[in-house]
Amino acid sequence: xxxxxxxxxxxxxxxxxxxxxxxxxxxxxxxxxxxxxxxxxxxxxxxxxxxxxxxxxxxxxxxxxxxxxxxxxxxxxxxxxxxxxxxxxxxxxxxxxxxxxxxxxxxxxxxxxxxxxxxxxxxxxxxxxxxxxxx
Amino acid sequence: xxxxxxxxxxxxxxxxxxxxxxxxxxxxxxxxxxxxxxxxxxxxxxxxxxxxxxxxxxxxxxxxxxxxxxxxxxxxxxxxxxxxxxxxxxxxxxxxxxxxxxxxxxxxxxxxxxxxxxxxxxxxxxxxxxxxxxxxxxxxxxxxxxxxxxxxxxxxxxxxxxxxxxxxxxxxxxxxxxxxxxxxxxxxxxxxxxxxxxxxxxxxxxxxxxxxxxxxxxxxxxxxxxxxxxxxxxxxxxxxxxxxxxxxxxxxxxxxxxxxxxxxxxxxxxxxxxxxxxxxxxxxxxxxxxxxxxxxxxxxxxxxxxxxxxxxxxxxxxxxxxxxxxxxxxxxxxxxxxxxxxxxxxxxxxxxxxxxxxxxxxxxxxxxxxxxxxxxxxxxxxxxxxxxxxxxxxxxxxxxxxxxxxxxxxxxxxxxxxxxxxxxxxxxxxxxxxxxxxxxxxxxxxxxxxxxxxxxxxxxxxxxxxxxxxxxxxxxxxxxxxxxxxxxxxxxxxxxxxxxxxxxxxxxxxxxxxxxxxxxxxxxxxxxxxxxxxxxxxxxxxx
Numbered sequence: 001x002x003x004x005x006x007x008x009x010x011x012x013x014x015x016x017x018x019x020x021x022x023x024x025x026x027x028x029x030x031x032x033x034x035x036x037x038x039x040x041x042x043x044x045x046x047x048x049x050x051x052x053x054x055x056x057x058x059x060x061x062x063x064x065x066x067x068x069x070x071x072x073x074x075x076x077x078x079x080x081x082x083x084x085x086x087x088x089x090x091x092x093x094x095x096x097x098x099x100x101x102x103x104x105x106x107x108x109x110x111x112x113x114x115x116x117x118x119x120x121x122x123x124x125x126x127x128x129x130x131x132x133x134x135x
Numbered sequence: 136x137x138x139x140x141x142x143x144x145x146x147x148x149x150x151x152x153x154x155x156x157x158x159x160x161x162x163x164x165x166x167x168x169x170x171x172x173x174x175x176x177x178x179x180x181x182x183x184x185x186x187x188x189x190x191x192x193x194x195x196x197x198x199x200x201x202x203x204x205x206x207x208x209x210x211x212x213x214x215x216x217x218x219x220x221x222x223x224x225x226x227x228x229x230x231x232x233x234x235x236x237x238x239x240x241x242x243x244x245x246x247x248x249x250x251x252x253x254x255x256x257x258x259x260x261x262x263x264x265x266x267x268x269x270x271x272x273x274x275x276x277x278x279x280x281x282x283x284x285x286x287x288x289x290x291x292x293x294x295x296x297x298x299x300x301x302x303x304x305x306x307x308x309x310x311x312x313x314x315x316x317x318x319x320x321x322x323x324x325x326x327x328x329x330x331x332x333x334x335x336x337x338x339x340x341x342x343x344x345x346x347x348x349x350x351x352x353x354x355x356x357x358x359x360x361x362x363x364x365x366x367x368x369x370x371x372x373x374x375x376x377x378x379x380x381x382x383x384x385x386x387x388x389x390x391x392x393x394x395x396x397x398x399x400x401x402x403x404x405x406x407x408x409x410x411x412x413x414x415x416x417x418x419x420x421x422x423x424x425x426x427x428x429x430x431x432x433x434x435x436x437x438x439x440x441x442x443x444x445x446x447x448x449x450x451x452x453x454x455x456x457x458x459x460x461x462x463x464x465x466x467x468x469x470x471x472x473x474x475x476x477x478x479x480x481x482x483x484x485x486x487x488x489x490x491x492x493x494x495x496x497x498x499x500x501x502x503x504x505x506x507x508x509x510x511x512x513x514x515x516x517x518x519x520x521x522x523x524x525x526x527x528x529x530x531x532x533x534x535x536x537x538x539x540x541x542x543x544x545x546x547x548x549x550x551x552x553x554x555x556x557x558x559x560x561x562x563x564x565x566x567x568x569x570x571x572x573x574x575x576x577x578x579x580x581x582x583x584x585x586x587x588x589x590x591x592x593x594x595x596x597x598x599x600x601x602x603x604x605x606x607x608x609x610x611x612x613x614x615x616x617x618x619x620x621x622x623x624x625x626x627x628x629x630x631x632x633x634x635x636x637x638x639x640x641x642x643x644x645x646x647x648x649x650x651x652x653x654x655x656x657x658x659x660x661x662x663x664x665x666x667x668x669x670x671x672x673x674x675x676x677x678x
Contacts, residue, residue: 107408
């Protein structure tokens with residue numbers, strides 16, 4: 001029994017380097033991914049860019065959300081004080097309301113927002129790295 | 136006031152700072168130890184150091200004085216100085232740490248790939264640093280004069296000498312320990328006397344001065360002319376200026392990674408909030424028992440004067456000494472941080488007469504002395520110029536220059552080097568112009584004068600707009616490696632990705648001929664060979 005002869009290479013050497021399909025041409029079959037997302041990102045393909053952009057978007061959306069909350073609470077206080085001149089007559093725990101808002105309440109809000117941001121941003125990053133490791 | 140106790144306290148703080156600094160000396164051997172303590176600093180220690188460095192004389196003495204003099208509207212200062220760290224946390228902290236840059240000019244070069252942008256940033260760091268350093272030195276002189284009657288130059292020289300002695304041997308690592316120590320010293324120095332003072336105020340029932348407190352324009356917000364504009368401009372400057380201060384930003388490189396940078400910043404928020412409630416209470420007590428200081432123009436010294444208003448003899452002396460120790464720690468730590476960051480930038484960028492580790496450290500030491508001497512000279516020259524307001528204006532300059540560069544650079548791929556430079560020039564020019572006119576007392580009437588006293592509400596939006604518009608116009612000149620830079624800034628460190636090969640220690644060792652490629656085509660800090668080389672882990676995973 002002579003072993004089957006290897007398929008003869010095509011005549012010209014240049015196309016020989018291109019890929020030769022040896023399986024049945026099932027074009028309807030799903031393509032299997034043999035390139036990881038990490039390398040898609042490294043190669044700066046469109047797909048890799050989509051992944052990095054999605055991470056950036058989620059983090060930016062979170063950061064802008066924190067800024068929006070800050071702007072619509074602390075940021076509106078000067079306008080509130082202008083609109084409601086009698087607000088200093090309201091006393092909370094013995095101090096006028098603006099003084100309480102601009103000390104204890106403001107600092108508590110800042111710390112709370114910071115805590116919320118750290119938790120959520122780490123979760124965004126975990127989602128991203130799970131996405132990359134899952135393949 | 137008899138103040139031998141205060142003099143002893145100030146001397147003790149100086150000696151203690153030097154001892155703590157010497158303790159941190161052990162491991163600072165390399166270049167990166169000098170600049171960033173080799174990034175091996177734990178979050179709590181780092182958060183204490185950041186807070187210690189940040190809480191300057193303006194926080195320790197100035198806030199109480201301003202609240203005593205001007206009331207509720209001044210509460211925006213401590214809020215703004217704390218909320219500035221919140222915005223730094225959400226927009227800047229982790230990406231900045233992940234960039235791997237040591238200084239703001241390093242970041243500018245990494246992201247914009249332009250030596251010109253780097254130079255502009257370096258000049259701005261020096262300008263902001265000196266502008267912030269002069270009030271620290273002047274405050275030290277004034278405080279020592281208030282306490283002891285010594286001439287102003289004694290206090291200024293004392294701070295300068297102790298700062299040099301701290302920075303010269305150990306660089307950033309010894310400074311980190313010193314500043315962490317200073318935070319707790321400042322907190323305790325304000326907290327301990329407070330209980331006694333509050334007790335004494337509580338005992339004084341039927342206070343005759345209580346009428347001074349419930350004055351309408353002190354207790355109610357927004358009573359002055361243009362108050363709404365001034366408040367919003369102050370809010371904008373402080374909220375967005377913190378992230379652009381060079382001595383604040385350099386601290387983030389001492390975190391081990393991006394997540395640690397975030398957690399450190401969260402701890403900073405807690406530490407700052409705890410601290411800033413205290414000067415507010417001092418200001419309010421001052422309104423009860425020392426409201427005459429406002430008319431005498433000495434509101435800034437209210438923290439130091441309260442003990443002698445409520446107690447006699449050794450108790451008053453002892454409490455004043457504790458507060459003086461805290462105030463001196465405030466001058467020392469902020470000045471030290473500013474000197475380290477300015478000297479780091481000057482020795483890396485503006486003078487480059489040494490290469491390699493040994494000479495690099497020597498250059499850093501020489502520039503440290505030069506920066507301190509220069510700041511001292513400027514302090515003497517500008518004596519008599521009202522510079523207390525300069526701290527607020529410094530925030531406006533930072534908010535109009537580095538803040539848009541950082542925010543757009545981190546979150547928008549479209550920022551080009553020309554856009555960033557144009558924006559920093561416009562924002563810096565406008566805000567610095569306001570600083571100069573204010574410091575030299577060139578008065579302008581009407582709305583123009585109001586804008587000059589608080590320029591941020593005008594200069595910050597204009598700087599942002601300039602950066603965006605010029606970047607859009609020069610879209611074709613986008614930095615070559617921007618995609619890779621974005622991966623570097625945003626991907627968590629534990630994921631193995633190609634982040635480019637930028638290293639801040641590399642670029643300035645290159646011969647200056649590399650600068651001919653400054654227009655962004657090739658980047659002197661990028662190693663051409665290293666750019667395509669993959670780390671083994673990356674290749675192995677791909678199999």
